[in-house]
Amino acid sequence: MGDKSLEIDGISKRYGAKVALDGVSFDVRAGELFGFVGSNGAGKTTTMRIALGVLAADAGEVRFDGKPITHEARTHIGYMPEERGLYPKMKVLDQLVYLAELHGLSANEAHRNAENWIARLGLSERRRDEVQKLSLGNQQRVQLAAALVHDPGVLVLDEPFSGLDPIAVDVMSAVLREKAATGVPVVFSSHQLDLVERLCDRVGIIRSGRMVATGPVAELTGRAGSKLVVTAPSAPPGWAAALPGVRVLENHGPTSVLDLAPSADDQAVLAAALATGPVTEFSRQRRTLTELFRDAVAEQPRAEGETA
Template identity: 50%
Template sequence: MTGRLHLDGITKSYGARTVLDDIRFEVVPGRLTGFVGGNGAGKTTTMRIILGVLAADAGTVTLDDAAVTSADRRRFGYMPEERGLYPKMKVMEQVVYLARLHGFGKADATVRATALLEELGLGERLHDTIESLSLGNQQRAQIAAALVHDPEVLILDEPFSGLDPLAVDVVADVLQRRAAQGASILFSSHQLDVVERLCDDLIIIAGGTIRASGSRDDLRAQHSTLRYQLDSSGDTGWLRDEPGITVIDFEGGSALFDVDEPSNAQRVLREALQRGAVTSFAPQHPSLAQIFKEVIA
């Protein structure tokens, strides 16, 4: 499966107001790309341009190095943030109908819809109407609608909104399986803990500009401070008197501290080992929430 999506120099304005300014990033097959930003940052506008719902003022969207066509977009799956299903239709009928719009026969569409809805935990609600479902189950049904034709590129706007923790895990597992099969997946979310756990790559947007992008691990490394956690059998109060050390927090045998340079961390470790058993000593990487606050400041 191919489907490497590339945005290059995307710009969009409404009158004098620029809502997207030189947007550049990639969504790579086999990887989950998290797209985060505050309200009005430009996430939904970017997604709509990818889908061809909106036209960019400048820039290009390519799929495997070729301009995206309407035929290409038939291989896309999209879940908008707002509800987009027919409330009076039954869950199974809705998903089968959408599969048939993508060219599948009735029998094949029914098999696909049944398997996907069961995978998403809606196996007992197949014949209930959309409007009778909880908001969380409506969200699962909407995800099924986006996935039923096995898209090569999946664009999801707030897919975890309204889901309880167990449902988040179910949907996350489904998306990870689709990525493992080679799909390119771009999803936005305000739930930074979910994005941090799930994404392989990350894009942070604010004020219509990309503030940071890259793999999750690379971004955490780039924004790491020289901060360490020490856990030992002895008291760690002695750290307050060590040169080149700033203690952030300590209690008994545990301490969180910053160092001026890496060599000071090794000196602390040697001293701690002389004072007693060290149970753990490790650098502390920033959370996605901390990175987000840093780059949009």
Template identity: 50%
Template sequence: MLELRDVSRRFGDHVAVDQVSFSVPDGAMTGFVGGNGAGKTTTMRMIMGVLAQHGGQIDWQGRAITTTDRRSFGYMPEERGLYPKQPILDQLIYLARLRGLSAQDAASRSTQLLERFDLGGRTGDKLESLSLGNQQRVQIIAALVADPTMLVLDEPFSGLDPAAVDSMAALLREFTGSGVPVLFSSHQLDLVERLCDRLVILSHGRVLAEGTADDLRATETVRHRLVLGGDAGWLRDARGVRVIDIEGNTAVLQLDSPDQADAVLREAMARGSVLEFGPIRPSLADIYRDVTAATTQTQQEVPA
């Protein structure tokens, strides 16, 4: 397991990462989400030793992480670092050999992964001759080629078509299935929600929330959707009901207490037909908006 405890990083007077703490358990896929400038890339660079931390501790398997540990990690940086004028297979073999694979194993593993990403017929092509999406696939392969003990991937799904996303997701699941922890960042919240076992939400260099999707949903205020056969405007005057949104016959409600649901349903049925009534399962996008909005409001309320 990878664990960060109160990790910080400054650039001059700017605190880019502010006492960040979270864990990436073995065999779990952890999504790292946040807006531009939230500190995700800086945090990943500190995990990989590209940047030094100015405070806190990074542990691997229960002890302080070492350079040797990091050499066994697969890393996909924000700035893609492959050679545009070199044949794809040659540079993958070169990178795999730098990570300790024999020439034979490096060639076999590289070829296998290229074929899996539908690039088996392009092994002799220069990287620059590929589309941006296929260049992204090769960059991903470079992170995976040496059977890493952990994966740290910065926006690995950017630029991939749906088929490549599915292939990549299946491959990452093979790694987590063998116990490898995976940390990846993404702005595609629906994709993170679909793939991840755990989530870390970062904003302005701080962790706002961490846990499984169900853990984070449990912290959300429960809302209900009510769809009627007629107009729903009468709900604005209903007791114990806060109307979040009404559009025609559909209303989104927040109730003062769980018992209030029965009273609302009885009143609705007395007024006509009820087509739908039940709690809304918040998406990761809903959770992210609520968490970051609450933090922004708190910051605005603090006197200068």
């Protein structure tokens, strides 16, 4: 028996001379929210399309539940593409029922599931409307319902939060947490890194078709180090610049944000600050996922390639 995880193992893809993916590997575990992040053109969408069987990989393998993924297994994946794929002139309810039946649900099951997700995603008043008459945010809710209506065993979502208002983001976040809590592996790409940091158990960063970091968010950001925030109202400008092992990242009036080398002594920094007068703040802040991402993608210029 496998562990109900989705495994991307050594996936490579070329378009002529352009390398879109170069040995991409990561796994999305049962019950886990996995954030897949990278710049435009880094390879996120290509990876997702290969997982779904829309594209063929040149090398590597996609597995689910420990076995190579088949067409039958792919029918149990819920997919939300970045380029939304709804029928604009179909009514919301009819469309969801149709899509559920395509995945093998009976008419009764399809109607029950469609009505459930319509209500859950706040679309009840729009259930008889044509999709093209909905706002973009409501169209996105319908697209999420389409990914969920057949009760998938895996969720793969490409930029599901783009263009959503804060309330819709909260609704979608709650739905993804609920699905993960039932043991479903959930992977989504997003440029909203603060949301990824808040929502995901683990994250993978892809740059120019290669994975450059994978792991729990807290572990990755902790490994990236922390910043020291010092507020010393009486300190003269540049007071910290000459301290050994200290790099000044930012200055905001009396507040300095410092990066300390592993060999630097934070107590020596505190003593230097106190020597100038009172210190009203002295705290360490973990680096954010956004800062980690900027460092990761800045290490190498992005190669040309397909859109992410």
